[in-house]
Amino acid sequence: MTRPNTGELQPEEAPGAELKSYAVGLLVSFLLSAGAFAAAFSELPTNWKVIIICLAALLQIMAHLRNFLHLNFSGGQSREDLLLVMFSVCLLVIMAGGTWYIMSDLSGRMHQNGADHAMERPAASQGL
Amino acid sequence: MSGQSSPTFGNLDWEVTPYTDLLEHVNSSTIIGAGAASVLVLGAFAGIALLTYMRWWKPLFRDWLTSADAKKIGIMYIALALVMMARGIIEGLVMRAHQATALGALDKAETGLVAPDHFAQLFSTHGTIMIFFVAMPLLIGLINFVLPQQLGARDMAFPVLNQVSLGLTAAGAGLVMVSLLIGDFGTGGWTMYPPYTGLDYSPGEGVDYWLWAILISGVGSTLTGMNFAVTIFKSRAPGMHLMRMPLFCWTSLCVAIMLIYAMPALTVSSAMLALDRYAGFHFFTNASGGNMMNYANIFWMFGHPEVYILILPAFGVFSEISSTYSGKRLYGYTSLVIASMSIAVVSFMVWLHHFFTMGQSAGVNIAFGIATMIIGIPTGVKIYDWMATMWRGRVRITAPVVYLVGFFLLFVIGGLSGIILANPSIDYQVHNTTFLVAHFHNVIIPGVLYGMLAGVHYWFPKAFGFRLDESWGRRTALLFVGGFIFTFMPLYVLGLMGLPRRSPTFQDPDFLPWMYIASFGAVLMLAALFCLLWTFWKSYRHRMSLSVPGGDPWNGSSLEWSTPAPVPEWTFASIPKVQARGDWGETKRAGDPWRAPDSYADIEMPANTAHGLIIAGMAFALGFAMVWHIWWLAALSFFAITAALIWRGMRVIEPRIIPARQVEEEDRRFREYVAGATPITRADEESERNRGVPDCSEFAG
Structure with missing residues (x-):
């Protein structure tokens, strides 16, 4: 009747296992971040750098979802979790895909490419 | 930025301050600027004096600011x-008054009530305030109050x-x-497009004010969205299946989802612009590989879901009131x-229609035009559903129904002008004119404002008794x-005649009659605002004869x-077991709805805390410090926020227990x-x- 709305520890869930999950998540996230920075400062070609950073980001998102947000596809809420992930992916694909579509079209019409920028960079840009 | 900045200040x-401008040049523009600042200062002093005189400080702090009760947070x-709306409406009036006096000549550009730069600040603050600090708090407040109930x-x-979200919005x-x-506010409009808003x-400091207000309140709105979604998915009463939820809960769920997925886009675009301005980045600059068009792209990825975030709760309200006041399901x-x-x-697939004319090819425009x-279509379905709900009902013409009918008539016009604008080839003709201004006011005022005010009127007795x-x-609704009609219908005409939006002056005398009509309309809007305040005051004076302790006035x-x-505070003496859609109505139909629960139990409620207040204060200090480059204060408040979060996370916090005896006593008295x-x-x-x-x-609903 009087189920509290404030947070309540689940007695059957051992705090040790939960702590371990968080610790693993933190470690994985740290390693992936370090990897992304290492790629950015490395001598690899730009395309490779971008791919590595994107991969590290995706993996890190998955680590966060799994270890910090306790998303899993086998427990009691697997169906809800799956729907949530699919919906998120759907919206993110719309946003990222739409951006790609719009910006590449604009870029094509403005005859932009990487080389132009490098040549047209003004000598004294007004930074801070 | 004049001179170098001091380490302390x-x-x-x-x-x-605007008083410096007033001392330098005395004209209508500086007088209005200084007058507005004076109203702010005097208003603040009057508020402090009132609180002190009435000895309200302690109750304000204990019962409201530190309360974690969603109902009270909603009311706040x-x-x-409403406070921000007063400023927004007055700014609107000043802008209309300015344009009515702004007939200039080519050799005499600066005419009218306020200076061009001041006018630009007016439309920028008006838009920012009305979207982020009027419409959003109104709907979030209403959802907070109604949804859990x-x-x-x-x-x-x-x-x-929830308390933290309110604090961030207030900051x-x-x-x-x-x-x-x-200082000054930005002059780039409520969207603050770079490169104009770049360094x-x-x-x-103007654009920075906007950036930090948006960044801080945006985090608050994202958190609110998560809170709503979790509440809907996890905290429903037993038996309250999703398809038994009232429609307002459904629209709240839509709002929650859109807040979660759309607000980050705004945070990202604002953060990128902030990096450009503070850290020498080149996301949106003209030079060094920046691409300002991506700002419009990311901003409207938020911006279009945002307009549906605004309108959907109003749709929920209209669903409730059309049913209740017609006595029908x-x-x-x-x-x-x-x-x-x-x-x-x-709503996540149409954002490009806000920048049809940015230069992408026709195919891209068409794709988004069709989506728009x-x-x-679904909006049309809804209008028909509400009309069918009222059809052959016993409709009582209460204030919310006046809003509803006004909404029917006007929102359809606004929606249709939106369909016109969805055609890229027409959009090319009227974009950036007051036709567009008329269109979005035509959906936001009859949609959001009427819906929210109708909702406030409808649920007011639940909040205050x-x-x-x-x-x-x-009278307020009719005003x-x-x-609305007098202010914005002329803007459609002016737009078709070619008046650009945000224009501080114009040279065609044919515009003037329409400008006068629009100014008259703005006066009516101000009268409506006063009428609204008078409604509250008069109802408060007659609260005894208007009281409804039975709790079900409609x-x-x-x-x-x-x-x-x-x-x-605990809403339900015992959590109801839901049997049907419109459960309370079904109980009434079955007879004896006010039967007492069999037993009472202790109720746990969240304890009062100043956590949200502390975070709000620190977030305000952080924003202000960043605007004025007071780095020590920015660092201090940032670490204070972090420390407050960690400190609260480390503590064991006991909920407040309301004893069963107290619940039973009050519940029995009510029964x-x-x-x-x-x-x-x-x-x-x-x-x-x-x-x-x-x-x-009599219940047939």
């Missing part, structure tokens, strides 16, 4: 929105997070308010649910309808009407009152006999 000095959101929950899933609103007195063209519940969800998803026209005066409520059918008015009161029919609803105990035999 950053870029602040004594020259930043709405109060914040309709779901049969005691509170939001995360009560203290953002505070930043915009302070910009009246200290090269807008070096001052909501027509086409399932179709309304599907329509709401479709709007929520399709498609989103009109007395109804609002119906006559004054109807808002008339004010013979409603959703759960929130089963509790006393004003609703107790006895209801048993002793005379039930009234719908015909008597507006009379003093309405004590909130309706005649159940």
Whole structure:
């Protein structure tokens, strides 16, 4: 009747296992971040750098979802979790895909490419 | 930025107030600027004096600012929105008055009430305030108040997070308010498109005020969205299946989803612009590989879902009131649910229509134009559903119904002008004119504003225990309808005649008659605002004769009407077991709805805390410090926020226990009152006999 709305520890869930999950998540996230920075400062070609950073980001998102947000596809809420992930992916694909579509079209019409920028960079840009 | 900044005060000095401008040049523009600042200062002093004189400081702190009760948080959101709305409407009036006097000549560009730069600040603050600090707090406040009650929950899933969200929104609103007195606001419109708002063209503090207000309140709104979603998914009463939820809960769910997925886009675009301005990045600059078009792209990825975030709660309100005030079941519940969800998803696929003319090829424009026209379909379905709900119902012309009818008439016009604009080839002709200004005011005012005010009127007795005066409520509604028609219909005409939006001057005398009509409309809007305040005041004066302790003044059918008015902190003496859609209505139909629960138990409620208040204060300090480059204060407040979060996370916090005896005592008193009161029919609803105990035999909903 009087189920509290404030947070309540689940007695059957051992705090040790939960702590371990968080610790693993933190470690994985740290390693992936370090990897992304290492790629950015490395001598690899730009395309490779971008791919590595994107991969590290995706993996890190998955680590966060799994270890910090306790998303899993086998427990009691697997169906809800799956729907949530699919919906998120759907919206993110719309946003990222739409951006790609719009910006590449604009870029094509403005005859932009990487080389132009490098040549047209003004000598004294007004930074801070 | 003049001179170098001091380590203690950053870029602040004594020259930043509008009084300096007034001392330098005395003209109508500087007088208005200094006048607005004076109103802010005097208003603040008057507020402090009132609180001190009435000895309200302690109750304000104990019962409101530190409360984690979603209902109180909702009321505070709405109060914040009404204060900001007063400023927004007055700014609108000043802009209309300016344009009515702005007929210039080519050799005499600067005419009219205010200077061009001042005019630009006016439309920028007006837009920012009305979207982020009026419409958003109104709808979030209303959802906070209503949602848990309709779901049969005691509170939001995360009560203290809720408090923090309110604090962050208030901090953002505070930043915009302070910009009246200290420094200038940005002049880039509410969207603040770079490169104009980049450091090269807008070096001052104005854009930074906008950025920090948006960044801070945006985090608050994202957190609110998560809170709503978790509440809907996890805190429903037993038996409250998703398809049994009242429609307002459904639209709240749509809003929650859109807040979660759309607000980050705004945070990202604002953060990128902030990096450009503070850290020498080149995301959106002209030079060094920046691409300012991506700002428009990311901004509107938020911006278009945002307009549906604004409108959907209003749709929820209209669903509730069209059913309740017609004494009928909501027509086409399932179709309304599907329509709401479709709007929520399709709204993520149309953002390009805000920048059809940016230069992409026709194919891209057409794709988004078609998506835009498609989103009109579910909205049309909804309008028909509400009309069918009212059809052959016993409609009472209460204030919310006046809003509803005004909404029907005007929103359809606004929606149709949107369909016109969805055609890229027409959009090319009228984009950036006042036709567009008329269009979006035509959907936002009859949609959001009417919906929210109707909702406030509808649920007011639940919050405070007395109804609002119906006559004054109807007068307010009619004034808002008339004010809207006179203000914005001329703008359609002016737009087609070629008047650019945001234009501080024009040279064609043919515009003038329409300008005068629009100014008259703005005066009506101001009158409507006063009328609204008068409604509150008059109803407060007559609160005894308007009181409805029975808690169900409109013979409603959703759960929130089963509790006393004003609703107790714990909302439900015992969590209801939901059997049907419109459960309270079904209980009434079965007879004896006010049966006491079999037993009472202790209730746990979240304890009061100053956590949200501390975070709000620190967030305001952080924003202000960043605007004025007071780095020590920025670092200090940032670490203070972090420390507050960690400190709260480390502590064990005991909930407050409300003993079963107290709950039982109050509940029994309520049940006895209801048993002793005379039930009234719908015909008597507006009379003093309405004590909130309706005649159940009349219930057909």
